[in-house]
Amino acid sequence: MSKRRFVLHIGLEHAGADGVAAGLVEHRERLAELGVRSPARTPDDSLRAAIEMRRLHKAWGFKRREVEGAWSDLVRRARKQGATAHAAVVVSEELLAGASSDQVALLLDSLSGFEVHVVATLRDPASQLVDAWAGSVRAGGSLSLRRYARRVLDSGRETAEASDFWAAQDVGPVLARWRAELKRADRLHVVVPAPGQDRTEATWRTIAELVGVEAEGLPVREPARAPLGPVGLGVLRHVNRAVDDRAQVRTSRLVLDEQLRTREPGGAPVGLSPELHDELCELADTWGKAVAEGGYDLVGDTAHLHPASPLGLGTRPGAPYAADTSTTEQRLASATDALADLLVETTRLREQTTELEAKVAKLARKKATLKARLAAAIS
Secondary structure, eight states: OOOEEEEEEOOOTTSSOTHHHHHHHHTHHHHHHTTEEOOOSSHHHHHHHHHHHHTOTTTTTOOHHHHTTHHHHHHHHHHHHTSTTOOEEEEEOGGGGGOOHHHHHHHHHHTTTEEEEEEEEOOOHHHHHHHHHHHHHHTTOOOOHHHHHHHHHOTTOOSHHHHHHHHHHOHHHHHHHHHHHHOOGGGEEEEEOOTTSOHHHHHHHHHHHHHTOOGGGSOOOOOOOOOOOHHHHHHHHHHHHHHTTSSOHHHHHHHHHHHHHHHSTTOOOOOOOGGGHHHHHHHHHHHHHHHHHHTOEEEEOGGGGSOOOSTTTTTOTTOTTSOOOOOHHHHHHHHHHHHHHHHHHHHHHHHHHHHHHHHHHHHHHHHHHHHHHHHHHHO
16 A cells, blocks of 8 residues: 655745745645645644754744644644545645754654655755845844854854854755655755746645646745845844843744834845855855755756856845945834834734723622622622
8 A cells, every 4th residue: 555645845944935835724725625635724833843843942932832742733633634535745844954863853753654755945045145144133133144144154164153054054964864864865856946936836836746736726926025125124133132132032023024024115135245156156066066966856957056146136136146235314214114103003002901901900890799799698
């Protein structure tokens, strides 16, 4: 009897295919009708499961009990929903790429009985580096892109930034860890979208083929979102430095990130120094060689891992070498607008809190009165 297929999309983080998780949720019912199960009911389900597997709850601002059992719950639903009538299961979570060898072994052991296929999406190292830095700022970091890049690309790789980046982004070791535990290089599918191609859609086409459905009938594309530009990220870096761990990162980054995003719609991306181009091209060559020599199922062309030349790119949206500039006046204006919005929101929440406190006090008085009447009736 053939095993049921379990397709696991692991990222890479910041490779731009994070929309797959949302697409699986959107098409969950239709996929079930086609014999494919998505055990994650929301993208948060798979996120918490990955956070638990990688023991990242503190870094993400969760208490351990908030993620404990998340992965086993996901697998339990996969086994229950995938029995007999449903042959395939799909889970997507980009945090999984950075799992250690022991974590990968533990994860795959929990999937015993399935024929596991792993899908990894790759992107050029310049874009990966810029997006990883932006992610670090949204997570509470305060380094400039220049300092962040210098720490990550330092040959010693001794800083926290370098450790985090390379654990999840160094293509050769990441793929090797998963291949070693899968024990089948041909079951590790590497997707390298072309420049300008929708990376989520390209990844979804590979997944759809693996589970036997028509990708065209279930469109999954990159979500429409405006990334924070240099002004918003500049403000956020300074705010992170001033907050200094006095607020829970998971909550505070969602609040301020959203306020700044609305004030800088379609802002031009921040960019790396063109001086790094040659070094990043060498890294792209290394990544391409690792893919070619690994025996993986390659979808696309590793030539697309090469960053475009900074010459002639200017400030074209999406270019990894676009100008990294924002003036003090721009940051002040953005911060002032965001502060005004936060003040309005805080005032509204305080008014709601006052109303709720009044209702609670009223209910407490009623409770005391009823308690006194009951005591009098009993006596």
